[in-house]
Amino acid sequence: MTPLMSLTAPAPDANAAPGPADAATVELRGLRRAFGTTTALDGLDLTVRPGELLALLGPSGCGKTTALRMLAGFEHPDSGEILVDGKDVTTVPAHRRDAGMVFQSYSLFPHLNALDNVAFGLRMRRVRTAERRARAAELLELVGLADKGDRFPHQLSGGQQQRIALARALALRPRVLLLDEPLSALDAKVRLTLREEIRRLQQELGITTLFVTHDQEEALSMADRVAVMRAGRLEQCAAPAELYARPATAFVAEFVGTMSRVPGRLLASGATVEVLGRRLPVDGTPPSTGDGADVDVLVRPESLGVTVDRAGEGRVLGTSFLGATVRVSVALADGTLVKADVPAHDAGRPAVGEPVRLTLPDRPVLVAPRAT
C-alpha cells in the first residue's frame, strides 16, 4: 500500500479507465459477528472480482451493512478474515484501509464547502495545497458539479450532496469503493439518474465496488453480480439475469422479483411435476420430499397466462395497472393467491370476480417444498 506515492506521482491518465488488471480483489472468508444475542454475520464467504460492481442485497438485518462496514474497518469480525489482493487487512485500522466509502445519510462535513470536502482526504495525507485543489476540482468535474465547489452542504440538494460524497470517496484513489445504500435517502427521479451515474463512473474508473442495497431493482440494474444475503449468510451470488432466471433457493426466488407459489405434485423419479393440469419438467434438483409429494411450483408473473374461462378454477380478485402490463391477482380453488402479468393492451383483460384459467409455458419450472 503506497497511497502517498500514487497520489503525488504525476498521473496524467488518472481518470482514463485502468484495466481490471490494477483493480483489487476482495475476499471475505468465514466472517462472523454477533451483537449481543443477534448474529449479524454467520460465516459469510464472498469474493469480489477485480473491477466489478457487486451488489449486496437482502432484507434489513441480513448483515449486508455489517459486512460492508467490516470491509471499511468500522466493525471487527469475531472470526474470519478480510483479504484485499490476497493481503489480510482484518487488523488494519479504518484510515489505512484504502477504501472509499459513501454513506446512506448525508455525511459531508457541514463546516467545509464542496471543494474542501472532496479535498479532505488529500489534506489528511498532507498533499500540497495547489495539488489538492487541482485534484478536488478534477473530481468535482467528474461528478458534474465543477461549478458548485464553493457551496456548503446545506446549500446543496440531496443528490448533489451524494455526488460530492462520491467524489470525496474517490479522492484518495482507493482500491475499493464502498457504497452503503447511497441512494435510499433520495427521491425516485434523482435516484435513477444517480444510479446510472455511479455505474458509469465505476466502469470508467474500473474500481472494485461493493454496493449495499435492499432495493432489488437497484441491485439488478446496476451490478455485475448480485450477492443475496439472508440471516448473515450468502444465499446466492450470480449475475442479475441468472439470479432472476435461475434462483438457487426459494428465498432468492421470492426476494428477487415477484414469485407466486402454485401448488403442484411431484411425480415419480422427481423429474416431473404436475401443476395446473399439465406435466412439466423440474428445473434443477427437486426437493427431496419423495414421490407424489405436494410441492409449490415457483412462477414469475410474466410467465403465467390468464384466459377467461367459465370452467376455470381461478377467480380474479383484483387487477392493478402497471403501465405496460396489468397485474392480475387470482385466487385458486384451494385459496392460493397467484399473481400474473398480462399485457395492458390485451382486449381480453379479465374483470374482477371473473373465473379464469391459468396456463404455464412449456418450460422447466422451479420447485420448492410446500410452504406450510
Added chain:
Amino acid sequence: MARLTARPTPATAPWRALVLAAAALYFLVPLAASVVFTVDVPGRGVDLGAYTRILDTEGFLPSLLLSLELAAATIAVVLLLLVPAAVALRLTAPKLRPVVEVVCAAPLVVPPIAFVAGIGTVLKWGPEHLSRTPLFQTFVAVQNPDFPVVLVLAYAVMALPFAYRALDAGLRAIDVRTLVEAARSCGASLPQALLRAVLPNLRGALLSASFLTLALVLGEFTTAQLLGFRPFAVWIVNISGSQAQMSVAVSVMSLLVTWLLLLVLAGFGSRRTPSSTSDRK
C-alpha cells in the same frame, strides 16, 4: 435560528408583540430603575460620578481580573472534561447517556450552600489528617488567594449542567458517528477525525457552553464568599455597604460587559472559518 425567527403569520403577530412587550417590561424596568438610581443624584440632577469613580476604587481591577482568570480556567476545565466525554458517549456508549445526564444535572439539585459547606469541611479536615504527607502542600496550593484553584474546581462542577446541555444540543444537531467514519475513510486517524470533522461543527455549542460558564463564574457569590476569596461578585457586595450608588453602577456595568461578551461570542460563532483549501491562493 433562521427558522425560529421566521416571519410571523398575520394572526400570530399581535400576540408576539404582546409577549415581547411584557417580557421587555419585566426585564427593562428593573434595569432602568438601576440606571436611574446610579445617575440621579438628589438636588444635582444627572451625574455620572458613580461610573467614573469605579476605576479608582480599591480592589476593582484585581477582583475583576481574578474573576476573568477563574472564568477562563473554569471554561478550560469544563470543556476538556465534557467534550471528550460527550463525544465518546455518542460514539461508543449511547446507553450510558441517561447516567451522565443525571450526574451532570446533580449540581442543580444540591444547594450551593450545602456544596460549599462540604468543600469547607474537606478543606479543614484535609490538612489535619494529611499534615505529614506531601498532600498538605496541595491543600495549601489550591487555596492560594491569588488564584484559588479550589474555586475553579467548584465552579467546574456548578457549570456542568449548563455546559452539558449546550454541548448535548450541539451534538444532537450533527451525526457524530457518520462524520467520524467519513473522516476515517478519508484517511484521518481517530484524533484527527475528532479535531477536523467533529469539533469545527461544534463551535456554536462550545461557544455557548463557554459563555454560560463565563456568566456563572462572573456572577457567583456564595461559594467565593464563604470560602473567603474576593472575586468580582464578592467585591460588589462588599462595597455596596459603603457606597450603594457605586455598587449598583458596577452591577449595571458588569451586565453591559456580559452582554457585550455575548454579542462578540455570537458574532464569532456565526462567522464561517475561512476554508483552508479554497482560500489560500
